[in-house]
Amino acid sequence: MTAATGLEGITQLRRLTGGASRETWSFQVGSERHIIQRQRLTSPRDMHVEVGVLEAAYAAGVPVPRVLASSRDISGENPVGTQFMIVNAFEGETIARKILRDDEYASARKTLPAQFGSALGKLHRVSSAVEGLEDVDQIAFYQEHLRDCGQSHPAFEIAFRWLEENRPPVGRRCLVHGDFRMGNLIIGNEGLRAVLDWELAHIGDPAEDLGWLCVRAWRFGGAGPVGGIGAYEDLLEAYGEASGEYISLETLRWWEVLGTVKWGLMCISQAAYHLTGSVRSHELAAIGRRVCENEYDALLAIRELKKGKGSTRV
Amino acid sequence: MSELHDPPTAQQLVESVREWLETDVFPQVEGRLQFHTRVAMNVLAMVERELELGEVQNENYSAGLAAFQCSSEAELAEQIRTGALLSQDAEVEEFVMNSVIEKLRVANPKYLRDE
Numbered sequence: 001m002t003a004a005t006g007l008e009g010i011t012q013l014r015r016l017t018g019g020a021s022r023e024t025w026s027f028q029v030g031s032e033r034h035i036i037q038r039q040r041l042t043s044p045r046d047m048h049v050e051v052g053v054l055e056a057a058y059a060a061g062v063p064v065p066r067v068l069a070s071s072r073d074i075s076g077e078n079p080v081g082t083q084f085m086i087v088n089a090f091e092g093e094t095i096a097r098k099i100l101r102d103d104e105y106a107s108a109r110k111t112l113p114a115q116f117g118s119a120l121g122k123l124h125r126v127s128s129a130v131e132g133l134e135d136v137d138q139i140a141f142y143q144e145h146l147r148d149c150g151q152s153h154p155a156f157e158i159a160f161r162w163l164e165e166n167r168p169p170v171g172r173r174c175l176v177h178g179d180f181r182m183g184n185l186i187i188g189n190e191g192l193r194a195v196l197d198w199e200l201a202h203i204g205d206p207a208e209d210l211g212w213l214c215v216r217a218w219r220f221g222g223a224g225p226v227g228g229i230g231a232y233e234d235l236l237e238a239y240g241e242a243s244g245e246y247i248s249l250e251t252l253r254w255w256e257v258l259g260t261v262k263w264g265l266m267c268i269s270q271a272a273y274h275l276t277g278s279v280r281s282h283e284l285a286a287i288g289r290r291v292c293e294n295e296y297d298a299l300l301a302i303r304e305l306k307k308g309k310g311s312t313r314v
Numbered sequence: 315m316s317e318l319h320d321p322p323t324a325q326q327l328v329e330s331v332r333e334w335l336e337t338d339v340f341p342q343v344e345g346r347l348q349f350h351t352r353v354a355m356n357v358l359a360m361v362e363r364e365l366e367l368g369e370v371q372n373e374n375y376s377a378g379l380a381a382f383q384c385s386s387e388a389e390l391a392e393q394i395r396t397g398a399l400l401s402q403d404a405e406v407e408e409f410v411m412n413s414v415i416e417k418l419r420v421a422n423p424k425y426l427r428d429e
Contacts, residue, residue, distance in 0.1 A: 152391035154410045161394065283353050289360060292417035293425050299411050300427070 005069045005086055033089035039082050047083040048072040049132035053201045056130050061122045063194050090194040096182035096220040100228050108191045113230025114238035115192040121242025124206040126175040135173055135203035138258060139163055145265045155295035159261045162302045168251045176204040181218040182227050207247050211255020216297045217263050257301050264294030325365040332358035363420045371416050378409050
């Protein structure tokens with residue numbers, strides 16, 4: 001590791017997770033903790049794209065891990081043996097249930113919705129000039145996903161019809177996180193510390209990240225639409241201040257409906273890992289029965305938005 | 315229709331396993347294993363609800379589909395996609411919402427909001 005990174009005196013090397021596409025390890029250099037991620041050869045995406053994304057987000061003032069070293073070299077010259085990146089580690093909590101309920105996060109809960117808005121506002125000032133990222137039409141992409149999943153879901157067909165008929169005008173393109181929600185954010189008792197998990201970053205509409213954050217699944221049982229803790233207005237207001245671009249509630253809610261359908265389709269994929277035998281797991285199997293939660297939320301939201309456009313009722 | 319199998323019923327058998335998980339296993343485990351035990355309990359409770367409600371739900375669903383001249387869910391989905399049912403938009407939406415509610419009554423009844 002020292003040869004690969006130039007870091008001397010590495011201690012406490014331990015493995016954190018081993019996902020399908022990468023391994024994550026933690027280690028110390030002196031009193032500083034760092035994270036190294038090693039890409040597996042089977043990974044669908046070049047880890048170096050994420051290095052570029054993290055560097056762009058850091059430069060824009062978004063709280064993200066700083067890239068300390070990385071290599072895209074997969075030849076024998078690279079002692080880690082595969083693509084890797086090393087970032088500084090953040091201490092804090094990622095488990096949504098704790099952040100939503102524990103007393104020590106009570107004051108954080110008050111400031112987080114605005115901090116989310118502010119972080120996204122800064123991020124979305126990054127233009128589309130990040131190497132290796134694509135701009136994919138989100139409706140077309142997920143319609144194809146629905147057609148190819150081998151199941152029929154009339155509720156999602158209704159949702160796609162409504163989404164097509166009520167699509168907001170195509171906005172500015174920018175760097176979008178793609179999975180900005182509790183679970184991927186490190187929270188301290190003072191508030192937001194770092195935004196993690198940039199694997200789904202892409203080029204898209206700035207409102208996409210805001211809508212995704214408000215999908216009911218990411219409220220984890222909390223009452224407020226913004227990650228279970230805040231009101232739409234707090235998010236939109238802080239976002240507007242940080243980005244200089246004010247997104248309407250109507251547009252946000254359109255993206256929330258699309259996000260709801262998207263999570264429903266992702267639930268189908270999760271269950272499919274079990275059903276096709278690639279990973280046998282009752283937890284994944286059970287997620288297949290969460291699809292209807294998203295059908296319900298999408299239809300409820302559409303009904304509500306048809307009645308009074310942009311209603312804030314949740 | 316006559317029952318071939320002896321008691322307990324499938325529902326009662328699943329219930330007995332769920333109760334064992336709840337009373338004997340769950341309090342003895344922690345962390346990831348406790349989480350997966352909870353998931354298992356929830357899955358079994360879902361199966362119990364489906365065994366209780368599923369048959370009538372399926373009959374009603376087929377009858378509801380037939381009212382829109384659809385012989386399957388796939389056909390209804392196709393017709394919504396192509397716009398063939400646009401003249402009955404409100405009725406279709408109500409039927410689909412009710413069928414989603416029926417799915418939730420089995421999958422996760424707590425998820426339903428008071429309307």
